[in-house]
Amino acid sequence: MRKKVAELAGVSEATVSRVLSGVGSVKQETAKRVLEAAERLNYVPSALAQRFALRKSGNLGVILPMLPKVNLFSTYYFSEVLSGIGIAAKRRGYDLLLLFREPEEPRDYANLFRTQKIDACILIGAQDVPSEREALAELKEGHHPFCLVNQRFGGEAYNSVDADQGAGLREAVRHLLARGRRQIGFLNGPAVYSNSRDRLDAYREALAEAGAAYEPERVLLGNYSRKTGYLQAKAVADLVRAGRLDAVIAANDRMAIGLLQGLKELGIRVGDELALIGCDDSDVVRMTDPPLSSIRVPFFDIGREAAERLLDAVANPADAAPFDVKLPVELIERASSMPDGTT
Amino acid sequence: MRKKVAELAGVSEATVSRVLSGVGSVKQETAKRVLEAAERLNYVPSALAQRFALRKSGNLGVILPMLPKVNLFSTYYFSEVLSGIGIAAKRRGYDLLLLFREPEEPRDYANLFRTQKIDACILIGAQDVPSEREALAELKEGHHPFCLVNQRFGGEAYNSVDADQGAGLREAVRHLLARGRRQIGFLNGPAVYSNSRDRLDAYREALAEAGAAYEPERVLLGNYSRKTGYLQAKAVADLVRAGRLDAVIAANDRMAIGLLQGLKELGIRVGDELALIGCDDSDVVRMTDPPLSSIRVPFFDIGREAAERLLDAVANPADAAPFDVKLPVELIERASSMPDGTT
Numbered sequence: 001m002r003k004k005v006a007e008l009a010g011v012s013e014a015t016v017s018r019v020l021s022g023v024g025s026v027k028q029e030t031a032k033r034v035l036e037a038a039e040r041l042n043y044v045p046s047a048l049a050q051r052f053a054l055r056k057s058g059n060l061g062v063i064l065p066m067l068p069k070v071n072l073f074s075t076y077y078f079s080e081v082l083s084g085i086g087i088a089a090k091r092r093g094y095d096l097l098l099l100f101r102e103p104e105e106p107r108d109y110a111n112l113f114r115t116q117k118i119d120a121c122i123l124i125g126a127q128d129v130p131s132e133r134e135a136l137a138e139l140k141e142g143h144h145p146f147c148l149v150n151q152r153f154g155g156e157a158y159n160s161v162d163a164d165q166g167a168g169l170r171e172a173v174r175h176l177l178a179r180g181r182r183q184i185g186f187l188n189g190p191a192v193y194s195n196s197r198d199r200l201d202a203y204r205e206a207l208a209e210a211g212a213a214y215e216p217e218r219v220l221l222g223n224y225s226r227k228t229g230y231l232q233a234k235a236v237a238d239l240v241r242a243g244r245l246d247a248v249i250a251a252n253d254r255m256a257i258g259l260l261q262g263l264k265e266l267g268i269r270v271g272d273e274l275a276l277i278g279c280d281d282s283d284v285v286r287m288t289d290p291p292l293s294s295i296r297v298p299f300f301d302i303g304r305e306a307a308e309r310l311l312d313a314v315a316n317p318a319d320a321a322p323f324d325v326k327l328p329v330e331l332i333e334r335a336s337s338m339p340d341g342t343t
Numbered sequence: 344m345r346k347k348v349a350e351l352a353g354v355s356e357a358t359v360s361r362v363l364s365g366v367g368s369v370k371q372e373t374a375k376r377v378l379e380a381a382e383r384l385n386y387v388p389s390a391l392a393q394r395f396a397l398r399k400s401g402n403l404g405v406i407l408p409m410l411p412k413v414n415l416f417s418t419y420y421f422s423e424v425l426s427g428i429g430i431a432a433k434r435r436g437y438d439l440l441l442l443f444r445e446p447e448e449p450r451d452y453a454n455l456f457r458t459q460k461i462d463a464c465i466l467i468g469a470q471d472v473p474s475e476r477e478a479l480a481e482l483k484e485g486h487h488p489f490c491l492v493n494q495r496f497g498g499e500a501y502n503s504v505d506a507d508q509g510a511g512l513r514e515a516v517r518h519l520l521a522r523g524r525r526q527i528g529f530l531n532g533p534a535v536y537s538n539s540r541d542r543l544d545a546y547r548e549a550l551a552e553a554g555a556a557y558e559p560e561r562v563l564l565g566n567y568s569r570k571t572g573y574l575q576a577k578a579v580a581d582l583v584r585a586g587r588l589d590a591v592i593a594a595n596d597r598m599a600i601g602l603l604q605g606l607k608e609l610g611i612r613v614g615d616e617l618a619l620i621g622c623d624d625s626d627v628v629r630m631t632d633p634p635l636s637s638i639r640v641p642f643f644d645i646g647r648e649a650a651e652r653l654l655d656a657v658a659n660p661a662d663a664a665p666f667d668v669k670l671p672v673e674l675i676e677r678a679s680s681m682p683d684g685t686t
Contacts, residue, residue, distance in 0.1 A: 058460075065431060079422055090409060090443045095460070097402065098439040100429060103376075188536065287630040290518070 006057055009037035031296035060089045061118035065125040066100040072314040076282035077299055081124055081149060084303025092311045107135035113144040119315045120145040121304050126194040128153060147310045149302060152194040161306040161325045165195050166202035168329035171247045172277045173206035175331055181247035181275050185218035189251045199251055218245055222255045227256030233262020240274050253278035253285050275337040290335035297329050353382035402440040403432045403462035408468040409443040419625035420642055424467055427562035427646025437656045450478035456487040463488040463657045465649050470535040471496060476657060488654045492645060495537040504649040504668045508538050509545035511672035513636035515620045516549035516590045518674055524590035524618050532594045542594055561588055563600045571650060572598030576605025584618050596621035596628050596637055618680040633678035640672050
């Protein structure tokens with residue numbers, strides 16, 4: 001059978017053996033010709049041997065944090081991003097290898113390439129901490145193709161696909177001002193995520209632009225979980241009752257929903273005494289009472305765009321230019337920020 | 344370096360070469376010894392070569408349907424099951440390879456094993472159709488370890504982890520009867536899923552047990568999407584107004600929520616004129632108006648159980664016995680099925 005493959009590919013039997021065993025050096029074009037001939041003749045060597053020969057795994061890696069006590073895929077954010085990545089990878093013939101990283105685990109991403117588990121990777125939920133920066137610098141040095149999603153590292157020109165979070169925050173502030181709100185607060189997430197910093201900067205800019213004062217007491221901190229939103233309800237209610245707060249923008253819907261729940265228990269009427277806007281426009285915000293205004297972020301498109309651009313770069317490394325994409329967001333207005341009940 | 348590895352492993356250099364290149368035959372124990380020696384000496388050959396030598400990929404495959412126009416991971420069901428699988432795989436040192444299957448694509452699952460992409464696989468959303476049956480029979484014949492989730496094939500003793508859907512349906516019928524409902528309808532999903540058939544059988548049994556009549560007009564069909572629930576609202580409203588229906592059990596929450604939305608538009612008061620119960624107890628049912636009673640299915644545990652049992656079988660094939668697990672479900676009562684407002 002090897003003889004027939006050799007004849008069809010127009011190479012020697014020794015070359016066929018080298019290609020199929022993955023040992024010895026063969027030009028990539030020759031290797032491809034041999035594998036195609038083998039396939040036409042229904043002579044299927046182990047795909048592992050094929051990939052070994054071509055030095056390709058056929059897998060797109062997705063590096064995800066393993067958050068304790070959180071069912072990862074249940075969160076709207078990860079679900080949407082992964083769906084977008086999955087569809088783009090499938091169309092390009094790649095399988096998706098999910099790599100869960102424990103918080104304390106070493107971040108040796110380059111090893112995934114050295115050991116040929118993956119051909120490229122997308123990082124979701126990367127944090128701006130020294131160990132992450134080191135791991136990414138190593139990827140870059142090794143010329144391993146990767147892309148960040150919803151995260152940037154100041155001073156580093158890494159491939160990145162993000163949403164224009166700053167524009168969303170500015171739009172939300174303007175919307176609240178137009179509705180007569182003057183004491184606008186902000187419930188932010190941790191600063192290890194560049195999105196948190198982008199939003200805080202935009203919040204301050206938009207206030208300054210409108211000549212509104214920035215009051216540190218109106219900036220609250222959570223960790224993007226529903227619980228941390230819920231736990232801030234007391235502080236928010238106190239400010240509302242003291243006449244020092246009439247609106248809150250939360251940096252994601254989960255915190256907004258937790259806050260809404262806590263405020264309801266404390267007797268604060270959201271949509272009336274206090275305007276509330278979330279961020280993500282996840283599927284649950286239509287169902288809350290009142291329905292929650294939210295900044296719609298195209299997470300599915302972010303995932304798809306990241307995978308498409310990255311896999312295009314893998315397919316045509318010569319044409320690949322670094323990319324840094326920001327997709328637009330949109331404020332969806334609902335009853336939680338419109339006390340007059342108009343929609 | 345190869346010389347040192349050979350010395351440490353107590354084998355010849357030629358053996359080390361054979362193991363590290365993945366070419367030539369070597370006893371598994373010898374291969375392991377060589378790889379361990381290489382690791383101790385920090386001599387890391389390609390993991391691909393290692394896996395080639397040991398005939399292991401280190402990947403647990405998850406075969407998923409690629410549903411058109413559905414963001415797969417956004418659905419509560421897939422999200423929870425995948426999270427459970429992911430956590431169990433991670434603990435056992437496996438990575439998760441997601442394999443999306445297009446509806447018309449050939450189901451050549453055995454090839455994933457032959458080409459060493461995966462060491463075991465879990466099937467989510469498998470359908471009882473001839474091509475699926477053939478593909479599974481081929482897996483079984485090839486002794487490739489696999490497990491079905493929420494699906495059974497009559498007459499085949501495949502590894503399976505499922506919920507006790509029949510018990511849930513019977514509990515829901517009994518709950519409605521106890522609340523004075525007498526004309527109980529059922530909105531089911533397609534019969535290609537064994538869960539649909541199990542639920543329908545249990546629905547009929549529970550009615551018969553209570554001496555209540557089975558009326559074909561009260562059995563409606565959707566495809567588990569929100570939209571198909573919404574589209575059945577007209578038929579349901581007509582039956583309610585004709586005095587021929589006072590309760591509906593929907594086979595999942597998405598259809599129940601669509602139906603609820605449609606009934607609201609048609610002026611039917613759910614919880615009062617009509618009792619409604621969903622199935623899954625997904626995260627959104629607490630937020631609907633009225634909150635939706637639902638049969639809680641432990642999808643996360645189902646995924647975890649499937650991965651744990653399957654990977655245990657891979658680790659100890661000698662001890663592996665076929666398994667067929669049904670996890671218990673629980674009816675969570677909320678206002679949609681309790682007209683008197685008690686909770």
